């Protein structure tokens with residue numbers, strides 16, 4: 001039975017919906033004792049997971065039960081914020097109908113990054129994931145609630161063809177809607193009433209680098225700026241946030257590394273606020289972001305561990321967006337170091353400590369989401385409920401990327417001119433590789449099939 005669950009999830013192309021896009025069939029094949037459903041949705045402004053838990057609580061519970069079955073876990077926990085009242089009521093009532101399931105709710109306070117896997121495992125179980133380790137190293141699987149709904153659907157042979165996401169910020173009708181994968185983000189913005197000012201999405205070259213527009217894909221902390229309005233929605237797109245070009249979040253996300261380093265060299269005073277609020281440092285990891293500033297800014301070469309510690313950084317951006325009083329970014333330094341280490345083929349044999357002890361005062365150093373939202377210049381949008389829109393949105397054309405996940409790209413199995421229906425397989429996992437299947441999100445004719453994407457016209 002557990003093998004069949006894994007096979008069904010693989011066939012349906014389910015990947016982690018929380019952001020990373022790790023193929024779910026690989027993750028749930030591990031043996032663990034606890035599965036944690038991640039409903040924290042800790043990124044400011046996003047609403048999708050909250051609506052999903054309230055509207056489809058039964059499917060969240062069903063998906064969690066299936067992952068518990070697949071992995072042999074005896075315990076299931078749904079972790080979500082105490083303030084998600086509608087979701088708590090719906091989930092509790094779904095659980096009350098099936099008391100034998102051994103699944104409980106775990107309520108979190110409203111801080112960032114409450115949904116970080118390492119933090120979540122510690123909060124829920126008291127176990128500490130080793131440095132650069134995985135939750136399964138301490139007997140846990142963490143799955144986003146959207147992924148769990150897709151797991152439940154996979155058992156009914158329904159592949160992943162759509163994505164629930166929040167469209168908010170400077171749009172006329174902020175909302176949460178379910179859209180076919182591959183839809184251009186510009187079209188989704190139109191479905192939310194369009195940008196409040198037409199100028200907003202036109203060329204912003206006088207404020208921003210020409211390669212980006214002021215639309216954040218994902219959350220404002222771990223998302224990125226879109227490169228064009230033609231970029232497609234993928235299985236991991238949790239939000240589309242339209243912002244003014246001079247918004248602080250847009251300025252941070254568009255600032256080039258050279259500018260971060262120049263500012264760091266001239267103003268970092270080694271106050272170590274970035275370290276004292278770093279969530280991974282607070283869990284006991286040997287990650288002290290003030291030291292990367294010192295090491296790079298002064299060209300110190302005799303302490304290489306301060307540099308390679310970059311692999312411990314989860315790029316939550318808290319140091320950059322909240323902790324540093326001077327608006328500097330250790331995160332940008334770490335991101336570049338990680339890129340260079342990967343390019344050099346550097347192997348991590350050092351940052352793997354398992355004897356971790358959380359730092360004193362950790363629980364007093366959570367960053368409240370309201371205060372973070374204010375620092376991000378987003379308070380104006382924080383009250384938007386972004387209600388769930390049940391509309392059946394149909395684009396005329398979709399460009400479905402064949403790599404929306406960790407691993408290798410799917411291999412196209414359709415050709416130009418083929419006629420496909422929603423749910424038909426268009427991309428297969430190459431033999432023996434880590435990857436995920438890809439399916440048609442609308443019915444129509446294949447206009448183009450390359451090694452990178454399949455374009456379908458209705």
Ligand code: SF4
Nearest residue numbers: 268270271272274324
């Ligand atoms: S980067 Fe900012 S917070 Fe960190 S040590 Fe320098 S000035 Fe202090």
Ligand code: SF4
Nearest residue numbers: 278313316317319331
């Ligand atoms: S981005 Fe900054 S705060 Fe977040 S883990 Fe990395 S160093 Fe720590």
